[in-house]
Structure formats: structure tokens, C-alpha cells
Amino acid sequence: MNKIYLALLSLGVSFSASAQSDTTMMRDIYKHALTHGQAYDDLRHLTKEIGNRIAGSPKAEQAVRWSESLMKALPFDRVYLQDVDVPYWDRGPAEKAILTESQEPLKVLALGGSVGTPKGGIEAEVIEVEYLSDLKKFGGDVYGKIVFVNKPWDESLVETGMAYGLNTSQRSRGPAEVAKLGGIAYLFRSLSSSTRDDYPHTGGTRYTQGIDSIPAMAISVVSAERLHDALQKNPKAKVFLEQQSGWKGIVPTHNVIAEWKGTEHPDQIITIGGHIDSWDVGEGAHDNGTGITGTLDAVRTLMKIGYKPKHTIRVVFYMNEENGVQGSMKYGEAAAENKETMIAAIESDAGGFAPRGFDIKASRQAVDWIQQQWKPLFEEQYWVSRFLQGSPGVDSGIWAAQFPNTVMFNFRPDPHRYFDLHHTEKDVFEAVDRRELQSGVAAIASLLYLVDSHIGEMPQ
Amino acid sequence: MNKIYLALLSLGVSFSASAQSDTTMMRDIYKHALTHGQAYDDLRHLTKEIGNRIAGSPKAEQAVRWSESLMKALPFDRVYLQDVDVPYWDRGPAEKAILTESQEPLKVLALGGSVGTPKGGIEAEVIEVEYLSDLKKFGGDVYGKIVFVNKPWDESLVETGMAYGLNTSQRSRGPAEVAKLGGIAYLFRSLSSSTRDDYPHTGGTRYTQGIDSIPAMAISVVSAERLHDALQKNPKAKVFLEQQSGWKGIVPTHNVIAEWKGTEHPDQIITIGGHIDSWDVGEGAHDNGTGITGTLDAVRTLMKIGYKPKHTIRVVFYMNEENGVQGSMKYGEAAAENKETMIAAIESDAGGFAPRGFDIKASRQAVDWIQQQWKPLFEEQYWVSRFLQGSPGVDSGIWAAQFPNTVMFNFRPDPHRYFDLHHTEKDVFEAVDRRELQSGVAAIASLLYLVDSHIGEMPQ
Incomplete structure (x- = not known):
């Protein structure tokens, strides 16, 4: 030994x-x-x-x-x-989102940090994109519109945190970017791992200092799909939005x-x-x-x-x-x-x-x-x-x-x-x-x- | 090289x-x-x-x-x-189990394979044990009684299948063993991993060839705890049981x-x-x-x-x-x-x-x-x-x-x-x-x- x-x-x-x-x-x-x-x-x-x-x-x-x-x-x-x-x-009273032509309600929650709409709400046409970068194609057309970012969740990832991370930046920096282009509100497809989810998912958003802030909402996956279908049928379809959230x-x-x-x-x-x-x-x-x-x-x-x-x-x-x-x-x-x-x-x-x-x-x-x-x-x-x-x-x-x-x-x-x-x-x-x-x-x-x-x- | x-x-x-x-x-x-x-x-x-x-x-x-x-x-x-x-x-109509003195219902399900009670049900005193082997202590006293096996689930095991396996034999061979000793029915604490579970869990039981079969039921964990408390206060407390299950x-x-x-x-x-x-x-x-x-x-x-x-x-x-x-x-x-x-x-x-x-x-x-x-x-x-x-x-x-x-x-x-x-x-x-x-x-x-x-x- x-x-x-x-x-x-x-x-x-x-x-x-x-x-x-x-x-x-x-x-x-x-x-x-x-x-x-x-x-x-x-x-x-x-x-x-x-x-x-x-x-x-x-x-x-x-x-x-x-x-x-x-x-x-x-x-x-x-x-x-x-x-x-x-x-x-503070979120204020329950938010409203309505597809004007059919008066169908869409399920939404203000994104945390968002300002409210003007009193009485706003109504406008909608530009739908998957990525904020796609807005370039629309040039000046974004002015006066509601921008709807409708990027589906990547269901193939078992690591759902990664799927979440892939898309959080569009939630946080989206409203400020849209405001820069003259958009008047921001609708963001909820970061949900379920394709059949009719609950909106809130979350934080950030406005860049010195850029005008605009109202920003998360829309449920089911409502996002409905809105998508409505826009496919009628690209001029309008949406009404109202919320009274704000920093206190x-x-x-x-x-x-x-x-x-x-x-x-x-x-x-x-x-x-x-x-x-x-x-x-x-x-x-x-x-x-x-x-x-x-x-x-x-x-x-x-x-x-x-x-x-x-x-x-x-x-x-x-x-x-x-x-x-x-x-x-x-x-x-x-x-x-x-x-x-x-x-x-x-x-x-x-x-x-x-x-x-x-x-x-x-x-x-x-x-x-x-x-x-x-x-x-x-x-x-x-x-x-x-x-x-x-x-x-x-x-x-x-x-x-x-x-x-x-x-x-x-x-x-x-x-x-x-x-x-x-x-x-x-x-x-x-x-x-x-x-x-x-x-x-x-x-x-x-x-x-x-x-x-x-x-x-x-x-x- | x-x-x-x-x-x-x-x-x-x-x-x-x-x-x-x-x-x-x-x-x-x-x-x-x-x-x-x-x-x-x-x-x-x-x-x-x-x-x-x-x-x-x-x-x-x-x-x-x-x-x-x-x-x-x-x-x-x-x-x-x-x-x-x-x-x-076939289970037949819903089973009944009642703590006679207070007329409190206990939540039960017949164990699969169990025979029914005589028509009109049975009522008897209860012997409570954790293990079938504890019945030895009671000798001839088991005769004419309901045996209640009240063994808690081992919550400390993450591998719940192992906790289940520790106790399934008392479900499957219990009624036959109790019948041998002259017991008239078998109440078995449900194999549930939750201590707060008020649902009975059924499961298979087996009668040994040539041994008289007796009615056998699973009782919910919450009901098992209630019955235990009642028996602590009054060891002579009786339970009424009725079920009409059987092989078809x-x-x-x-x-x-x-x-x-x-x-x-x-x-x-x-x-x-x-x-x-x-x-x-x-x-x-x-x-x-x-x-x-x-x-x-x-x-x-x-x-x-x-x-x-x-x-x-x-x-x-x-x-x-x-x-x-x-x-x-x-x-x-x-x-x-x-x-x-x-x-x-x-x-x-x-x-x-x-x-x-x-x-x-x-x-x-x-x-x-x-x-x-x-x-x-x-x-x-x-x-x-x-x-x-x-x-x-x-x-x-x-x-x-x-x-x-x-x-x-x-x-x-x-x-x-x-x-x-x-x-x-x-x-x-x-x-x-x-x-x-x-x-x-x-x-x-x-x-x-x-x-x-x-x-x-x-x-x-």
C-alpha cells in the first residue's frame, strides 16, 4: 500500500x-x-x-x-x-378595446407604465406587424394609426423563459418607437405560451426620455387572432381604445x-x-x-x-x-x-x-x-x-x-x-x-x- | 499523428x-x-x-x-x-358511510372488486389500525367489527410512486385478511398524497379464493381523520355502511x-x-x-x-x-x-x-x-x-x-x-x-x- x-x-x-x-x-x-x-x-x-x-x-x-x-x-x-x-x-378603471365595425370587445390590459388615452378614448385604423422593424415599410403611414404587434409565441421551445425573452423588447420599447413615427397607440399581442389564451398578460413598458408617450395595451392571444382576422377582411377596420392609467x-x-x-x-x-x-x-x-x-x-x-x-x-x-x-x-x-x-x-x-x-x-x-x-x-x-x-x-x-x-x-x-x-x-x-x-x-x-x-x- | x-x-x-x-x-x-x-x-x-x-x-x-x-x-x-x-x-348506486352517533356522512368509494353489503347496509363498531399486522393484538375482538386501516401517506418522498407502493398491499389483501378474522367490512384510508384531500381514491382489491369476501371501501383522508377523532373520543363509536357493488x-x-x-x-x-x-x-x-x-x-x-x-x-x-x-x-x-x-x-x-x-x-x-x-x-x-x-x-x-x-x-x-x-x-x-x-x-x-x-x- x-x-x-x-x-x-x-x-x-x-x-x-x-x-x-x-x-x-x-x-x-x-x-x-x-x-x-x-x-x-x-x-x-x-x-x-x-x-x-x-x-x-x-x-x-x-x-x-x-x-x-x-x-x-x-x-x-x-x-x-x-x-x-x-x-x-395606477391602472385606473378597466380598459376598453372595441373593434368598431362589429362592436366586438377585445380583451386588453394596459401595459405597466402606460399613459392613458385622451378622455373619451381614441379610434383609429390599425397597422399590424410581427416586428417593430417591419414598420419601416409603412413610412409616414404610421402617423395617426394604432400599431398592433402580433408576433406569435414560439411554442416549440420547452424553455418558455427563452420564448418570453425573444419578445419582451417589443413590449418594453415598442410604444416609444411607435410614438416616434407618429402612431397614436400601441397594441401588443400578449406574451402567453398558450395559443388558446383569452386573458391579456400585462408587463412593463418604458418610454424613452423626451419622446412623447402613447397609450399601450396588451391584447389576449384570442383577441389578437380576432383582430388579425378582421384586418385581413378589412384593412381599414378601426379599433376604439380607452384607458386611464398613469404614473402617480x-x-x-x-x-x-x-x-x-x-x-x-x-x-x-x-x-x-x-x-x-x-x-x-x-x-x-x-x-x-x-x-x-x-x-x-x-x-x-x-x-x-x-x-x-x-x-x-x-x-x-x-x-x-x-x-x-x-x-x-x-x-x-x-x-x-x-x-x-x-x-x-x-x-x-x-x-x-x-x-x-x-x-x-x-x-x-x-x-x-x-x-x-x-x-x-x-x-x-x-x-x-x-x-x-x-x-x-x-x-x-x-x-x-x-x-x-x-x-x-x-x-x-x-x-x-x-x-x-x-x-x-x-x-x-x-x-x-x-x-x-x-x-x-x-x-x-x-x-x-x-x-x-x-x-x-x-x-x- | x-x-x-x-x-x-x-x-x-x-x-x-x-x-x-x-x-x-x-x-x-x-x-x-x-x-x-x-x-x-x-x-x-x-x-x-x-x-x-x-x-x-x-x-x-x-x-x-x-x-x-x-x-x-x-x-x-x-x-x-x-x-x-x-x-x-359494477359499483352500483353511490355508496354510503355514516358515523352513527353524529349522523355525519363520511366520503367513501367501494374498492374495485368489492362485494356489496347486505341489503339495508350494516352497522358495527370499528377497529382502527395502521397496519393489518396490528390486528393480531385484537385477537377474537375483530369478529363482527369493521376494520379501519388508517395509515398516513409518507409525505416526505418526492417519488410519490414509492409512497403509493408502500401501502397498496394493504388495499389489495386487506379485506381477505380481515374476513379471515371475522371482520364484517373494510375501510381503507385513501392512497392520496395530500393531507387535505376530501375525495376518496378507489383502486383494486382482491379476495383470496375460498375466503369469504367482505365489503371494502376507500375513505377520503379528511373523513379518515374525522373517523379517527371520533374513535379517539368514543372507541365504541359505530359506523353504518351500504354499497351494492359486485362482479357481473x-x-x-x-x-x-x-x-x-x-x-x-x-x-x-x-x-x-x-x-x-x-x-x-x-x-x-x-x-x-x-x-x-x-x-x-x-x-x-x-x-x-x-x-x-x-x-x-x-x-x-x-x-x-x-x-x-x-x-x-x-x-x-x-x-x-x-x-x-x-x-x-x-x-x-x-x-x-x-x-x-x-x-x-x-x-x-x-x-x-x-x-x-x-x-x-x-x-x-x-x-x-x-x-x-x-x-x-x-x-x-x-x-x-x-x-x-x-x-x-x-x-x-x-x-x-x-x-x-x-x-x-x-x-x-x-x-x-x-x-x-x-x-x-x-x-x-x-x-x-x-x-x-x-x-x-x-x-x-
């Missing part, structure tokens, strides 16, 4: 011992999260007692206070609110933060959380009620099974992800100002469906190491197997620029159903399955445990 | 070419199945126009004729019905079979399918409407994109999986009699949720090879990553004894939601998500393509 063999043997033994304690720990985590976890009950309260909560609204502030009370009921070392000023956008000024509100002090490295911080605000339709259940109740329940799970973290675990519920990301900007600025050491971040903002894994913002070597060391702990028994290099969540991504070395994990639940209900009236508590949500809590708690226990071993 | 390097290089080139054509083929399969697939629409017809279909019932025969017509509309070389005689069990003789019916002839090895057969019958509650949507409409749509997908199979692909809709497996027995017997060469089988009978992979009945070497060759084609882009050695489905498993060398694939969709609705009124069309189902169709079609194209390369 030579020395190298002995060295390997001792390495083997130490690895086994560590792997065994990880296995035992994860078994306890899964058992607790699936059997006694509380994310689902917390989510019921958030969705049914509070409801949707756009940043700056009284309900968003109610969600802040409720979250603070939830955190204060747990053995955190510190719970506090971080001041954030957000721009408050700056409102002071908060990020909600809780800290669980590390026993070995209290100055090294692992941030975990998601955004607390939602759009102003539905109940913000999958987007992002499951993200905040799930990450808090992951931390609660570690507390309940008696774990003591080495590093400080900081839960952050970011305000205003949906229409301004002021919360994560403020969080990053304050952390940079305080010269904090941010070793890792875990974010959940892709729904509460069955957990599939994590996208990881880290070096190739670190991701390879995670695939070798951690993936086998999850894969067979817990059905979690996706550990790929990828982007952080939106909120962590905001402060990633200030903390380029922070290893960031973006929770990835199953992507099939999310964009059926994303930003719609359908995003309600009933669309969440308890086992799927709690299984995600267990996966997140397991990752948090592994990060806290083994991040020192991870290659840079 | 030495010879070994050259050899490796040429291997590399040939692998790339094959991998590239597999990649292109799978892209086409996914695009078609997700965009133009018809499983979801077929499923709507099966569930809404026909409904549930216990073997031997007129609706099961209606499903047979409809399936035959679906197959005949496709370019199969042969479509035929295979005669199968099945035992027909042997009925001739069919397996539905379609063959697509192989261009290179027409005598080598790949069987693909699932069971066409269902329990007699709900609509048999996930169990197993998605299994038959999904596997047929997988074959249809290959037809639509112009694929020509090397081996004969035989679609089989087995009759009577739920309470007798007469269909798969008959299929296996006929195939053995005809000395057929069965190279592979693919079965779908675990629901129409997001596809996760396949359990594989094959040698360790074959499974390792599949993990190396095929898993990378599915994993990142299509989110399908589970290729583990495991059991075949129930129907393929029946004829596996006669064909021990057939490589068998058991489709594994996500397991989180299945046992919430399995064998209940909740298993309806609305519980199926179109994208999840069609993504499963794409995964199954891709596997079928890979098996047909590359099974010759697979190690034994």
Missing part, C-alpha cells in the same frame, strides 16, 4: 463522511419541508387576505408589514425594513430584510429571497408569492431542524421588481456602501412549480464542481438535476455589477405552465400545487445548506 | 454525424409535437365525449371503437382489435392495435402504448387517457414529419389494466404463440405531467450506454434527464416474463401531482396541461425514434 493510495483512501473517507452528513441533512430538510412546511399556508394568506400588490400601492405596504411580522415570529437576529422610494403606477408620483416603501447571524463567519453574507411586489392583476401567486413564501420557508426549515449557519443568512424581499427594480438597486447600493462581503445569493422568481434545479452565475470550474459534488445529492431521490451556468434572477442581477464575485443561484422550477398565467388574472393561489411548492422549498433549503456548509471548498 | 488518434478522430466524426442527425430529428419532433400535436384534443374527446371506462362497460367498448377509428385515420399498415375477455365489476360476469372486449411496418426489419417489433380502460370515477384523464392519446400522438408525430421506421412499430391500447390485466396477458400470450421478436416496449401509465424521463428495464451496460448517448440529447434543451434502471409499466411488465430480452421503457412524468387525483373524481381533462402533455409526446416520440434508429448499437 503506497502513500498515494493511503492519501486517496483518507480523502475518500473524509468525502464519504461529508457526503453522508449532507445526505442525512437533506433527508431531514425534505422531510420537514414536505410534511410540516408552511410556504403554502403563508401563500394562502398573502394571496387571499392581501392579494395583488403593485409597488407603491397600499396592498404592497400591507404585504411589507405582514412579511415583517412573519419574520419577527422566527428566531432571526434582526428584522428590519429598508427604505425604498418607488414610482407608483413617488411613494416611500420598503424592502423587508431578516438576518440569521453566522456562527463562524458572521460578516460573510448569503442573500436569499425574491420580490414582494406583483403586477396589479390576479393575486401574484406564482409571480412572486411562491418566491417569497418559499425562500422564507426554506430558511425556516433550516431553523426548525436545528441547523446553525456558518455564514450570515439574510432574507431579502425586494420591492418593485416588476416596474422599476428600485428595491434591488437600493439593496445593492447600501451593501456596497457598507462594504459588505456577499459570498452568495439565491433568488426565486420563476414560479412555484416542481423544482428542476438552479441556474448558476459562477465560473465554469465552480459550476463543474457543483455538478460533481451537489447534483448527485439531488438527482435520483429528489428529482432535481439541473445545475447549469446561467443568469442570476432579475433582482440579484441588478446588484451583481457591484458584487461580481458573488456566486448567484437562480431557482428553476418546471417551465411548462408559467407563461400561461404570468402577469394575468389567472395567477392565483389555486394555480399553485402544495407538493410542488414545498418540494421547491426543500430544494432551496438544501442548496442553502450546501452553500453555507461547503462554499469554502468551491473553486473560484 | 498516430493510429490510435486517427481511430479516435474517425470515431468522433461518425458520432458527430449521427448525433447531428439525431439533434435535427428531435428538433423537428419537438416542434411538431408542441405546435401541432393532437394528444390534447384527442384527450378532450375521450374524457368529455366518452368519459370514464371501466373494462367491460359500454363506455370502455365505445373507447375501443373510437381508438380504432383514430388509428384508421393514420397511415398504419394494419389496425385491428384483439379479443379479450374481462371480468366486469365475463364480458368480451378488446385490445386496440395498430402496426406501422418496418422498412428494414419488419419482423422486429417495438410495442408502444398504455391501457385504455380506467376506473369508473372521474374521466380517466391522467390515468390513463394521457397515456394512450400521448403514445398515439408520438407515433403520429413521426408519421407527420416523414419518418420511416426501420422496425415495425406497434401501438397497443391494453384493456383491463385496472382490475385484471387481461389485455396485457392476452397480448403477451398471442405474441409468444406467434413467436414474435419483441425488441423494445415503451409504456405510458404515470400521467400526463411534465416529462422527466424513463425508467428502463435493461442491463446495467445498456442503461449506462443510454445515459451516455441519449441523455445529452434531451437534458439541457428539453428538460428531460431521468434515464434510470427501473421497472417496466404494469402492462409491459405482465408480458416481460415471456420476453425477458425486450428492452422496456416506462415513461416518467413529474410525480408531484399524480396521487392527488389518481383514481378519483378529480382525474378530469381540466387537470391536464396542454404543454406538459405535448412535451411528453415529444419526449416519447424522440425516444421511439432513438430506439428504432439505434437499438442495434446498444450493448445487451
Whole structure:
């Protein structure tokens, strides 16, 4: 028996011992999260007692206070609110869109950030395109018209987030581009993964400084198809639009933060959380009620099974992800100002469906190491197997620029159903399955445990 | 450049070419199945126009004729019905279970195969246990009583099929064991993954030849908890039970079979399918409407994109999986009699949720090879990553004894939601998500393509 063999043997033994304690720990985590976890009950309260909560609204502030009370009921070392000023956008009364010739109503929702129509609404002919770039062909004809961007969703992608990403820029920059050409309103085919969806999907849009803003609405897929058919029959068909949405000024509100002090490295911080605000339709259940109740329940799970973290675990519920990301900007600025050491971040903002894994913002070597060391702990028994290099969540991504070395994990639940209900009236508590949500809590708690226990071993 | 390097290089080139054509083929399969697939629409017809279909019932025969017509509309070389005689069990009018002292109704369903109570029902005291083996403690006291097996589901298992399997034997052999001890009826806590489920879950039970049979019912989890509480307060509490179920003789019916002839090895057969019958509650949507409409749509997908199979692909809709497996027995017997060469089988009978992979009945070497060759084609882009050695489905498993060398694939969709609705009124069309189902169709079609194209390369 030579020395190298002995060295390997001792390495083997130490690895086994560590792997065994990880296995035992994860078994306890899964058992607790699936059997006694509380994310689902917390989510019921958030969705049914509070409801949707756009940043700056009284309900968003109610969600802040409720979250603070939830955190204060747990053995955190510190719970506090971080001041954030957000721009408050209000939809006003229900929007109207009517196909003039048949007086058929079209299902629409104002895009977040949109201005209203003049009082009494507007009526105009419609130019339909798939891409904003197609407007070039129409030259001066856009003037005085409603522009209708009717780009179908790419159904062939299992990764629905990619299909979404392919088309978000037409939602965000469309109205400003159309305004430049003299268009008077913007109708945008909803970013829905279902071809039979009659719910409009809202979402943010942005006006470029100095360009006149125009009213902008999302139209349901079914209504978009109807409008398309009407325009095929009669290219001069007109549409009537009315909405009274608009910005209502700056409102002071908060990020909600809780800290669980590390026993070995209290100055090294692992941030975990998601955004607390939602759009102003539905109940913000999958987007992002499951993200905040799930990450808090992951931390609660570690507390309940008696774990003591080495590093400080900081839960952050970011305000205003949906229409301004002021919360994560403020969080990053304050952390940079305080010269904090941010070793890792875990974010959940892709729904509460069955957990599939994590996208990881880290070096190739670190991701390879995670695939070798951690993936086998999850894969067979817990059905979690996706550990790929990828982007952080939106909120962590905001402060990633200030903390380029922070290893960031973006929770990835199953992507099939999310964009059926994303930003719609359908995003309600009933669309969440308890086992799927709690299984995600267990996966997140397991990752948090592994990060806290083994991040020192991870290659840079 | 030495010879070994050259050899490796040429291997590399040939692998790339094959991998590239597999990649292109799978892209086409996914695009078609997700965009133009018809499983979801077929499923709507099966569930809404026909409904549930216990073997031997007129609706099961209606499903047979409809399936035959679906197959005949496709370019199969042969479509035929295979005669199968099945035992027909009928539930009769709605069952009753009442907690006598409070006159509270308990939610129950007769277990499939159960006899009825005497006319006018029965009333008796209840002995509650977690395990049948606990009955030993009660000795002669079981005589004249109702036995209530109240074993909670193990919520800590992500693999819900395993939790189900832990307790099915108490459903199937319980009544006969209780009858031996003189018990007069059997109440069985439903095999549900939800602790808040007020729907009873039916399922098969078996009486041992020569032992008196007794009435057997599944009780909902919520009702089981109520009964438990009542018995804690008053161990002498009585329950009234009434049901009129029973066996109604042997009925001739069919397996539905379609063959697509192989261009290179027409005598080598790949069987693909699932069971066409269902329990007699709900609509048999996930169990197993998605299994038959999904596997047929997988074959249809290959037809639509112009694929020509090397081996004969035989679609089989087995009759009577739920309470007798007469269909798969008959299929296996006929195939053995005809000395057929069965190279592979693919079965779908675990629901129409997001596809996760396949359990594989094959040698360790074959499974390792599949993990190396095929898993990378599915994993990142299509989110399908589970290729583990495991059991075949129930129907393929029946004829596996006669064909021990057939490589068998058991489709594994996500397991989180299945046992919430399995064998209940909740298993309806609305519980199926179109994208999840069609993504499963794409995964199954891709596997079928890979098996047909590359099974010759697979190690034994």
C-alpha cells in the first residue's frame, strides 16, 4: 500500500463522511419541508387576505408589514425594513378595446407604465406587424394609426423563459418607437405560451426620455387572432381604445430584510429571497408569492431542524421588481456602501412549480464542481438535476455589477405552465400545487445548506 | 499523428454525424409535437365525449371503437382489435358511510372488486389500525367489527410512486385478511398524497379464493381523520355502511392495435402504448387517457414529419389494466404463440405531467450506454434527464416474463401531482396541461425514434 493510495483512501473517507452528513441533512430538510412546511399556508394568506400588490400601492405596504411580522415570529437576529422610494403606477378603471365595425370587445390590459388615452378614448385604423422593424415599410403611414404587434409565441421551445425573452423588447420599447413615427397607440399581442389564451398578460413598458408617450395595451392571444382576422377582411377596420392609467408620483416603501447571524463567519453574507411586489392583476401567486413564501420557508426549515449557519443568512424581499427594480438597486447600493462581503445569493422568481434545479452565475470550474459534488445529492431521490451556468434572477442581477464575485443561484422550477398565467388574472393561489411548492422549498433549503456548509471548498 | 488518434478522430466524426442527425430529428419532433400535436384534443374527446371506462362497460367498448377509428385515420399498415375477455365489476348506486352517533356522512368509494353489503347496509363498531399486522393484538375482538386501516401517506418522498407502493398491499389483501378474522367490512384510508384531500381514491382489491369476501371501501383522508377523532373520543363509536357493488360476469372486449411496418426489419417489433380502460370515477384523464392519446400522438408525430421506421412499430391500447390485466396477458400470450421478436416496449401509465424521463428495464451496460448517448440529447434543451434502471409499466411488465430480452421503457412524468387525483373524481381533462402533455409526446416520440434508429448499437 503506497502513500498515494493511503492519501486517496483518507480523502475518500473524509468525502464519504461529508457526503453522508449532507445526505442525512437533506433527508431531514425534505422531510420537514414536505410534511410540516408552511410556504403554502403563508401563500394562502398573502394571496387571499392581501392579494395583488403593485409597488407603491397600499396592498404592497400591507404585504411589507405582514412579511415583517412573519419574520419577527422566527428566531432571526434582526428584522428590519429598508427604505425604498418607488414610482407608483395606477391602472385606473378597466380598459376598453372595441373593434368598431362589429362592436366586438377585445380583451386588453394596459401595459405597466402606460399613459392613458385622451378622455373619451381614441379610434383609429390599425397597422399590424410581427416586428417593430417591419414598420419601416409603412413610412409616414404610421402617423395617426394604432400599431398592433402580433408576433406569435414560439411554442416549440420547452424553455418558455427563452420564448418570453425573444419578445419582451417589443413590449418594453415598442410604444416609444411607435410614438416616434407618429402612431397614436400601441397594441401588443400578449406574451402567453398558450395559443388558446383569452386573458391579456400585462408587463412593463418604458418610454424613452423626451419622446412623447402613447397609450399601450396588451391584447389576449384570442383577441389578437380576432383582430388579425378582421384586418385581413378589412384593412381599414378601426379599433376604439380607452384607458386611464398613469404614473402617480413617488411613494416611500420598503424592502423587508431578516438576518440569521453566522456562527463562524458572521460578516460573510448569503442573500436569499425574491420580490414582494406583483403586477396589479390576479393575486401574484406564482409571480412572486411562491418566491417569497418559499425562500422564507426554506430558511425556516433550516431553523426548525436545528441547523446553525456558518455564514450570515439574510432574507431579502425586494420591492418593485416588476416596474422599476428600485428595491434591488437600493439593496445593492447600501451593501456596497457598507462594504459588505456577499459570498452568495439565491433568488426565486420563476414560479412555484416542481423544482428542476438552479441556474448558476459562477465560473465554469465552480459550476463543474457543483455538478460533481451537489447534483448527485439531488438527482435520483429528489428529482432535481439541473445545475447549469446561467443568469442570476432579475433582482440579484441588478446588484451583481457591484458584487461580481458573488456566486448567484437562480431557482428553476418546471417551465411548462408559467407563461400561461404570468402577469394575468389567472395567477392565483389555486394555480399553485402544495407538493410542488414545498418540494421547491426543500430544494432551496438544501442548496442553502450546501452553500453555507461547503462554499469554502468551491473553486473560484 | 498516430493510429490510435486517427481511430479516435474517425470515431468522433461518425458520432458527430449521427448525433447531428439525431439533434435535427428531435428538433423537428419537438416542434411538431408542441405546435401541432393532437394528444390534447384527442384527450378532450375521450374524457368529455366518452368519459370514464371501466373494462367491460359500454363506455370502455365505445373507447375501443373510437381508438380504432383514430388509428384508421393514420397511415398504419394494419389496425385491428384483439379479443379479450374481462371480468366486469359494477359499483352500483353511490355508496354510503355514516358515523352513527353524529349522523355525519363520511366520503367513501367501494374498492374495485368489492362485494356489496347486505341489503339495508350494516352497522358495527370499528377497529382502527395502521397496519393489518396490528390486528393480531385484537385477537377474537375483530369478529363482527369493521376494520379501519388508517395509515398516513409518507409525505416526505418526492417519488410519490414509492409512497403509493408502500401501502397498496394493504388495499389489495386487506379485506381477505380481515374476513379471515371475522371482520364484517373494510375501510381503507385513501392512497392520496395530500393531507387535505376530501375525495376518496378507489383502486383494486382482491379476495383470496375460498375466503369469504367482505365489503371494502376507500375513505377520503379528511373523513379518515374525522373517523379517527371520533374513535379517539368514543372507541365504541359505530359506523353504518351500504354499497351494492359486485362482479357481473365475463364480458368480451378488446385490445386496440395498430402496426406501422418496418422498412428494414419488419419482423422486429417495438410495442408502444398504455391501457385504455380506467376506473369508473372521474374521466380517466391522467390515468390513463394521457397515456394512450400521448403514445398515439408520438407515433403520429413521426408519421407527420416523414419518418420511416426501420422496425415495425406497434401501438397497443391494453384493456383491463385496472382490475385484471387481461389485455396485457392476452397480448403477451398471442405474441409468444406467434413467436414474435419483441425488441423494445415503451409504456405510458404515470400521467400526463411534465416529462422527466424513463425508467428502463435493461442491463446495467445498456442503461449506462443510454445515459451516455441519449441523455445529452434531451437534458439541457428539453428538460428531460431521468434515464434510470427501473421497472417496466404494469402492462409491459405482465408480458416481460415471456420476453425477458425486450428492452422496456416506462415513461416518467413529474410525480408531484399524480396521487392527488389518481383514481378519483378529480382525474378530469381540466387537470391536464396542454404543454406538459405535448412535451411528453415529444419526449416519447424522440425516444421511439432513438430506439428504432439505434437499438442495434446498444450493448445487451
